[in-house]
Amino acid sequence: MLTGVKYALLGLGDSKYTTFFQNPTQLDKALQLAGATRVGSLGKADASGEGGDDQLKTIGRWIDNLWPVLIEVISSDPPSSDLLEKARSSSLEICSEVIPDFDPSPRNTTSIFQIAVPVLVAIVAAVYFMTIQSENENE
Incomplete structure (x- = not known):
């Protein structure tokens, strides 16, 4: 159904909740089962993160790491x-x-x-x- 579709996924949540990161994990699995391919890492930004794991810093790192992957995807498979x-x-x-x-x-x-x-x-x-x-x- 989604063969040929490529996606990037960043999940936002709070590790203080028992359901932390369940939605993005299930969405990632469902997209892959439907034939889509994730590019880059599955991002996991925690609202309760501190220091280097602060949510905004995590989002920034995920975005920074995604750019080279997107460039590769676009140039290798137009x-x-x-x-x-x-x-x-x-x-x-x-x-x-x-x-x-x-x-x-x-x-x-x-x-x-x-x-x-x-x-x-x-x-x-x-x-x-x-x-x-x-x-x-x-x-």
């Missing part, structure tokens, strides 16, 4: 136009199921904003949080 078209059509199908008023027509910028705005908000929030965290560490 996607075919058929695969890109399949990814595009699958993405549109998923968006149509998840977003009730999704309109896939190219002229409809509303559907683009429905996806882009939450992603942008998440990125801005992450940068803001990381900036605050960095300022607190420097004090």
